[in-house]
Amino acid sequence: MRGEAVRFSIPVLGLPLLAxxxxxxxxxxxxxxxxxxxxxxxxxxxxxxxxxxxxxxxQLRKLASIGRxxxxxxxxxxxLKRLRALDDPEIVSVTATAAALCSxxxx
Numbered sequence: 001m002r003g004e005a006v007r008f009s010i011p012v013l014g015l016p017l018l019a020x021x022x023x024x025x026x027x028x029x030x031x032x033x034x035x036x037x038x039x040x041x042x043x044x045x046x047x048x049x050x051x052x053x054x055x056x057x058x059q060l061r062k063l064a065s066i067g068r069x070x071x072x073x074x075x076x077x078x079x080l081k082r083l084r085a086l087d088d089p090e091i092v093s094v095t096a097t098a099a100a101l102c103s104x105x106x107x
Contacts, residue, residue, distance in 0.1 A: 027052040045090035
């Protein structure tokens, strides 16, 4: 019985690590997209984790489509303007919350 518990516990312990490994590329791509949209690397890195955790993959794909246009300024105000154009209140809410928390050092 004890041997069975040990064999069973190893795969169970590996699941969180597998989930963490799967989330890392999504978080990295989210951070890179935020940088491309005009945010500082520090702010983008802070915002990427909650966004990758709270938004669905289709929402993150939608978010990836809002890169900065040639001649357009960067920064939070321009990003929020482009986010509103996506017509997805959850994307706007999660992104704005992450930006606010990270801006004041709580992210």
